[in-house]
Amino acid sequence: MSATDTSRPVNKAKIVILGAGPAGMSAALYAARAELQPIVLTGSQYGGQAALTHTIENYPGFPEGVGGMQISELFQKQAERFGARFEFDTAEAVDLSQRPFKISTYSQDYLADALIITTGASPNLLNVPGEKALTGKGVSYCATCDGWFFKGKKVVVVGGGDSALEEAIFLTRYASEVTVIHRRDALRAGVILQKRAREANVQFVFDTVVTEIVGVQAVTAVKLRHVKTEETSELATDGVFIFIGHTPNTQLFKGQLELDGKGYIVSDIQMRTSVPGVFAAGEVCDPNYRQVVTSAGMGAAAAIQATRFLEEH
Numbered sequence: 001m002s003a004t005d006t007s008r009p010v011n012k013a014k015i016v017i018l019g020a021g022p023a024g025m026s027a028a029l030y031a032a033r034a035e036l037q038p039i040v041l042t043g044s045q046y047g048g049q050a051a052l053t054h055t056i057e058n059y060p061g062f063p064e065g066v067g068g069m070q071i072s073e074l075f076q077k078q079a080e081r082f083g084a085r086f087e088f089d090t091a092e093a094v095d096l097s098q099r100p101f102k103i104s105t106y107s108q109d110y111l112a113d114a115l116i117i118t119t120g121a122s123p124n125l126l127n128v129p130g131e132k133a134l135t136g137k138g139v140s141y142c143a144t145c146d147g148w149f150f151k152g153k154k155v156v157v158v159g160g161g162d163s164a165l166e167e168a169i170f171l172t173r174y175a176s177e178v179t180v181i182h183r184r185d186a187l188r189a190g191v192i193l194q195k196r197a198r199e200a201n202v203q204f205v206f207d208t209v210v211t212e213i214v215g216v217q218a219v220t221a222v223k224l225r226h227v228k229t230e231e232t233s234e235l236a237t238d239g240v241f242i243f244i245g246h247t248p249n250t251q252l253f254k255g256q257l258e259l260d261g262k263g264y265i266v267s268d269i270q271m272r273t274s275v276p277g278v279f280a281a282g283e284v285c286d287p288n289y290r291q292v293v294t295s296a297g298m299g300a301a302a303a304i305q306a307t308r309f310l311e312e313h
């Protein structure tokens, strides 16, 4: 692809939204209702991490909870009703050096007067031997997606935060034994989840790290090291679910937008980034709240600000 390549289709839009999680979907709804006919490039993870969640119990308006995929589809339908266009396409490069901003996918280019980035975050890897080779063969980063495969089996969950405990509790639906392995002696997760995990008979191994995931065709065990005694051991297991935080999906924007030390897009309360006309919302700029409702709120704010920006420019 080059600047002189005229064979690629070019799509012009007032607003392009990158990502279709709760932030992107809400931004699409608000931009569509402002009659800006936004184009949403969904990326490869339609619905974002919310779509991988079995039941969302804390999104207002759903007293009985709502499925993660179900709410994603409702978000999309609502935005489309007002004129948002969803493209199941992934941005591979962006040029934010001048307006209109240029977004390139594998086969097409998009030119946008304003851009809203809601590309979210991806789960961190443990980076231990066996992890990559056994991903999909017992190593997983999504209990909702893979829990069913562990009916009546033993699984371990790595991490001590809210995600680890929430997913561990979910896994007790299927697995015969769920053991959380945490590197410290105190959990980071909130007390309510800790209580629910204990009630669900989740087991805990503290002060311990996983040093290797063992298996050939499938996971058979994890190798462990106690961080205080340095004692090593092996624990037989059929599955390893890893929930040790996230890394924002900002690779595309390095060198073009200001990022913080952990790679999150730096944005202000009006969702403005370091480039006028480029806004960010959701987990790509928020390491703190990471809730469907907060991401949706940020997406709405970003679209309102983008609308104002377009009115002024």
Ligand code: NAP
Binding pocket: 126, 158, 159, 160, 161, 162, 163, 164, 166, 183, 184, 187, 188, 189, 209, 243, 244, 245, 246, 287, 288, 289, 290
């Ligand atoms: P997190 O709070 O950052 O927790 C990550 C956990 O992984 C920590 O316990 C950390 O240990 C451990 N960890 C990190 N790197 C590790 C490594 N290399 N090896 C072993 N363990 C490692 O991430 P999270 O649980 O995904 O939650 C992120 C945010 O989302 C939080 O603000 C959380 O409250 C929120 N959240 C909320 C809900 C809910 O409200 N239901 C659900 C999910 C997430 P240390 O504790 O030692 O640092």
